[in-house]
Amino acid sequence: MLLLLVCSTPLLAQTWIWYPGDYELWLGNNMNNRRTERGAFFPPFWKMDSHYVLVEFSKKLDLAQPEEIEIAAEGRYNVKLDGKLQFGSPAKLLLPAGKHNLNIKVHNQSTPPTLFVKGTTVNSDATWKVTFEDKEWIDESGKASDTSATVYLDAGCWNFNDPTELPSAYRLPVETKPAATRKHIQGGELIDFGKETFGYITLHALQGSGTVNIYYGESPEEAQDTAYCETLDRLRVHNGVVTDLATSHSRAAQSSYTVEGSKAFRYVYITRSEGANYRTVDMQYEYMPEEYRGSFRCNDEEINRIWDVGAYTMHLTTREFFIDGIKRDRWVWSGDAIQSYLMNYYLFFDNEAVKRTIWLLRGKDPVTSHTNTIMDYTFFWFLSIYDYYMYTGDKHFLTQVYPRMQTLMDYVLGRTNASGMVEGMTGDWVFVDWADGYMDKKGELSFEQVLFCKSLETMSLCARLVNDGEGEHKYNGLATALRAKLEPAFWNEAKKALVHNRVNGAQSEAVTRYANMFAVFFNYLSADKQQAIKHSVLLNDSVMKITTPYMRFYELEALCALGEQDAVMKEMKAYWGGMLREGATSFWEKYNPDDKGAQHLAMYGRPYGKSLCHAWGASPIYLLGKYYLGVRPVREGYKEFSITPVLGGLKWMEGDVPTPGGNIHVYMDARTIKVSAPQGSGYLYFSSKRKPKASVGKVEEVSKGNYRLLVQSGKEIVVKY
C-alpha cells in the first residue's frame, strides 16, 4: 500500500514527474480561468501563483550493471552525470554500473518543467528529489560548494505513465450526448438536455451568413432570459468560417462546430439572425472519469434518489479539482472543497483529486491573504489535511505539504489580537455562511476562534507526525491557551449557548448556530453543554435558520453526532427532497423552502445568480456513509475503523464505504447486521434489546444494551440482534 500512497504509480513503472504542487497550480490556474460571465473572461480575485520555471531533478544511482535510459522533458533541459554536463539535451544516456549521481535540470516558463526517464531499473518516479535552487556554486579552483543547504522535496506525479502523454496536454475526456427535446419559442429554439450537465454545445451544419447566440440556463427561465442569463456564446458565421465573438477566434465550420468554452446547463436557448442556419444541436459532455466506489441503497426511494442526485452533483463538480459549482464560479474554494473531500471519501475515494486541490488552494509563499481571501477558509484548509491523513493514511503527502502549513499558520499568527484571537482585519473576508438575515462580522467571532483552535490542534498533530518536536510544542501551547479562552469568552449560561461574537471584550447577545455546532463535533464542550446546545440552538427554531446546504452539512453532522439520526433523516427528506420536488437534477448552492418559483433561481442580486449544481449540496453522501452506514477511520488510512450503523427510521439499508484497501460493506435491517472489511480491523458498535449473536467473533456488551464486536478483515460477519 505504501507505494500507492507515495504516488499513484508503483515504483519501477516510470511516470512523468515535477516539483510537487507545481503542476497542480498550473492546471488549477487554467481551470479557475475558464470562468466567464456573459462572454467576458472572469478570473479569480486572489493571487494566482506559478510553477518554478527551473527545476532540478536528481537521483542517486547504484547500478548492478550498465543501462541505457531514455529521457524526455517538457522544457529545455540539461543532464549531469556525476557532475559532468552532457552535450546538448540527450534523449538517451548510457549509465555505467556502480554508484552515480544523475541530475537533470528542466526550464519551462509556459508550462511546468516535467521529466520522464525510462530505463531498466532507473525510472522517473516519486523517489526522485527535486529542488528549485541547487545553490551549487564553485570556488576559484572549480570545486563545488558542499554547504548548499538546498531544500529537496520528493517529486510530484499523477498518472502520466507514457512518454507521449505530456502532462501539459492533459484534458478531461468528452462524450457526445444528444438533446432530450427541442422546441421553437419566440423566434428561438429552447433545447433541453434532460438534466443538469456540463460541456460544449455542438451545432451541426452551421452555415450561411449571420450571427448565432447561445444562451445557457440551469433553468428554462434562465436560458430564455437573453438579457440576464449568466453565460452565453455569440458566434458569427460567414463564408464557412465561424468566429467566436468573445475571443475573436475563427475556425472553418466543418460539418459541425463545437463552441470553445465549456458551460454548465440543462437548457440552451439559441437565436440566430436571418441568414445563419444550423440543423441540430448536441453536446460534448466533459467529465472526470471516476469510479463510484461508495454506494447506498435503502427501502426509501426518496433517500435513494437523494443519494443518486448527490453523487451526480459530486461527479459534475469533481473536475480537474473539486470546484464549488459548475455554472458560475467554477473556482476552487477551500470551504467548499473540504466538504467535497469528505463526500469523496464516501464516494470516489479519489486521493489524487484531494491532494491536487489542497496544493492549489495553498498556492505559494508569500501568503498575501487568507485562502480565497476568506478567514474561515484558511482554517478549513488546515482541517482538510488531517482529514485526508485519517482517511488515507498518506503521511508522505503530509510531509511534503507541511512547510506550507507552517507558513500559512505564520500568516494567521501574525494577525492575532492581544487576546490571541483572530478578528477580521482590512482585507480579510469573514464569511461564515450566506445567511438570510443580518450576521455581525465584527470583533472576535466564536465560529472563527473554534476553527482557529482546531487548526492549531491540527498543526500540533501534523508537527508530531513529521517529527517537528519544536513545532508540536509551540502549536500545542497555542491551541491549549486558545481552547481555555473559548468558554470564558463566548459561553452564555443563561442562553445555554456560545454567543456569536465578542466586540471590544463584550459578549454580544446574538446566538447563531455555527460555533455551537462545531463545538459539538470538535467535542469542545462538556457532554451536558452539548446536550443543552441541541435544544437551545440546534433544534431551536428561533435561532436564525441555515439556508445553505453548506452549513446544513455541519448542522446535520452535529445532530448525528448527538444521536439524532431519526430527526436528520426527516430533515434530509424535507430539505433535499424539497429540492427534488422543485425539479432539481443536481443539488443547489442555497435552498430556502419558503421561496417560490423563480425566487429559487436568484442570488447575489441577480435573477439567475444561484448555482443549481453546487458541491456543498451533496452532503447526504457523507451523512449517509458516516452516520447511517456508520463507517469511519479510527486510525489513519482505516488501519483501524469503526462501524456504527444506525437505521434512523429506515427499514433496511445497505452500502459500501471505500478504504485504501477496498470497500467496507454494511447491511442492516431491524434484526440483522452484515459487515465485511477488506483490510485492518475495528469494532462494530450497535444497540440491541436482546442478546445478539454473531457468525464470527464474540460480542461484548459495553454498557446496558450497547454492544461491540471486533471485525477482522476477511469474510463477512452476520449479526443477529
Add this chain to the structure above:
Amino acid sequence: MLLLLVCSTPLLAQTWIWYPGDYELWLGNNMNNRRTERGAFFPPFWKMDSHYVLVEFSKKLDLAQPEEIEIAAEGRYNVKLDGKLQFGSPAKLLLPAGKHNLNIKVHNQSTPPTLFVKGTTVNSDATWKVTFEDKEWIDESGKASDTSATVYLDAGCWNFNDPTELPSAYRLPVETKPAATRKHIQGGELIDFGKETFGYITLHALQGSGTVNIYYGESPEEAQDTAYCETLDRLRVHNGVVTDLATSHSRAAQSSYTVEGSKAFRYVYITRSEGANYRTVDMQYEYMPEEYRGSFRCNDEEINRIWDVGAYTMHLTTREFFIDGIKRDRWVWSGDAIQSYLMNYYLFFDNEAVKRTIWLLRGKDPVTSHTNTIMDYTFFWFLSIYDYYMYTGDKHFLTQVYPRMQTLMDYVLGRTNASGMVEGMTGDWVFVDWADGYMDKKGELSFEQVLFCKSLETMSLCARLVNDGEGEHKYNGLATALRAKLEPAFWNEAKKALVHNRVNGAQSEAVTRYANMFAVFFNYLSADKQQAIKHSVLLNDSVMKITTPYMRFYELEALCALGEQDAVMKEMKAYWGGMLREGATSFWEKYNPDDKGAQHLAMYGRPYGKSLCHAWGASPIYLLGKYYLGVRPVREGYKEFSITPVLGGLKWMEGDVPTPGGNIHVYMDARTIKVSAPQGSGYLYFSSKRKPKASVGKVEEVSKGNYRLLVQSGKEIVVKY
C-alpha cells in the same frame, strides 16, 4: 525632468505597461538561461522567479468629453467600466464623459501580462495602477467589498510605444560584421574577428552532407583547443537541412545559416567532416544600442586606450541587463552589477538598464537565499539603490522597490548572530573576492559587517525618503548599534588595521584589504586611522595582493579618496596597461601580472575558464570620471554637484560626465580649468599655488591654497590658476 524619471516615456504618449519588475524578471530569466557550456544548457543555480500571471490594470478617469480608446494586451483580458464587465475582450471601447473607473485584467502564463491603451487623453502609462490580487469579493446581495486592502503599485514600462511593438517580442539588434582574417590550421580553419565580440556566427553556402563544428575562443589557444574550449556548436547538414545537434532543431539551409545561440569570441575554429562544405564566415554582432554620453581624453595615449577598451568592455557587457562576462556566465551578479551601474553613470547614463537589473537581482518574495546566493552581493544590492537615487534623483523607483528592500533586509536580520553580526550560515556563499591565496571565510568577517552596516544606513535613508518613519527609526538604530561595534571588534592598534575576521569572539591575526578600503570610503574611521590604513594596508605589499579588477575597483577608489590620484594613475597604466600589452581588446575577469602566456586564460581549474571580457574590468571609466574629472552628485540627480578635477600626473585632460539634464564638461591643464554644467549648481574645488581667476563668479579660498567656485548651470566658466 520628473516625467523622464517616472518612466522613459512622457505622459499622454501611450506605452506598453506591466506589473513593475515582472517584465524585467521574465526578460532576465530568458537572458540568464542563454548560458551554455560546451553545448549544454547551463541555467543559474539560484531561484528564478516568475511574473504574476494575472494582473489588474486600473485608472480613474475624469473626461471632459467622451472618447474612444483602443486596447491591446499580451494575454487574455477583460474590461470593466465602472464595475461592469464588457462583452468579450473589446479592442475598442467608448468612454463616456465624466468620472469613471476603468479596470482591465490580463492573464498570461508564458509571458508577462502587458497592456496598451491608446485614446485621446486616456493612454496606458506609468500613472496606471496595478495589482496581482484585487480581493474584490461580493456579498450575497452582489455588493463588492470595500475593505479589500489591496496593494497597488504604479505600472512598469520601458519604451515600447507602439501597439505592434510587443514587449515579449523584444530582441537586441544585430549587425553583420566580417571576419578580419581566416587561415587553415590542422584540417580546420581559424577565423579572427579582430577583437572581442558577441553574436551569432553565419556560415555561407553551407551544404553537402556531414558535420560542422564551431569552436569559440576569446584567445586563439581556446578556439583551437577543441577538447577544452568553453563554448561550441555542432551542426549536421544533410539534404539542405541543418540540424543543431545540441538542441536538435532543424532548419533549411538557405544561402546562409546563422547559428541559434549567441556566443562571445574573438576567434572561431571550424572543422568539418569530409562531405560538408561552407564558403565564407561572418557574424551577426548583437548589441544594446547605447549613446556614449561620457567621454575622456588626455595627453596620455595609453590612458585614452584604457578608457576606450573599458568603454567597449562596458558596452559588450551591457545587454538586456548588466551581466558579468559575455563568454561564460552571461548572468546578472549583484557585485558585478553595482560596478556596472557606477561605470554606467559615467558612460551611458542608461537608467532603465540599472532599474531592470535591480529588479531582476531582487526577484520576488519569499527570499530563499542571498542575492545570487552570496552574502556580500545582498549588501551590494542595497547599496546600489541609494547610488541610483543619488545619480538619477529617481525617487519614484525607490518607492516602488522599497517593499522588496524591506523583505530582503528581513531575511538578513533573520540570520544575524547574538552580536547582531552576520556570519556565513549553511547555504550562504561568503565570496569577498577571488584571491590568489587562502582567505578565511569563517566567523564574522569585518568586510561583511562593514557592508551590512552600510546596508542598514541605506535602509534608513530610503525609509526616510518613502516616509516610513518607523522603518527609519528601526534601521537607524540597528545601523548605529552595528557601527559602534566595528572598531572594538576588528581594529587592531598594533597592525593599524581592521583585521579580516573574528571567530568565536577572538580577533584573527589576518589583515586583508577589503574591509579597510571600504571603511575608508564609507568614512567609518577617523582621518588618522584612514591615513594609517593607507600605509599599513593599501600601500603595504605584504598584505595579500588583489588580482581581480573587481576589488581593484574599490582599492583604487579608496586610494583616490585619500588623494592618491598620482599613484592610482601609475597603477592604472601598470595594471590595465598590462592587459593591453598582453593583447587585450576588452578587460578581464582577473589579471595577475606574474602569470605568463596561457596562464592568463585559466581559471576555476579550467584552461580557458577565465572571462576575457568582464564588466568589472572596466573600472577606469568610473575612476577617471569621478576622481580625475572629479564630477559627482552632492544632492540627488545632480541637483547639486561637485567638480574636483585632479590631473594625477597628466598634462591635460578633458571629458564629459552625464547627468539627468545633460553633460557636465570639464577641461583641465596645469594652468586652466574649464567647466560647464547643464543643470543644477555646485562647487568647483581645486588647489592653486597662486591666486586663481574665474571668468564668471567669485573664487573663495576655503583653506590655504584650496579654493572653491560656485558653478551655476549655463555657460562655460574658465578658471586660470
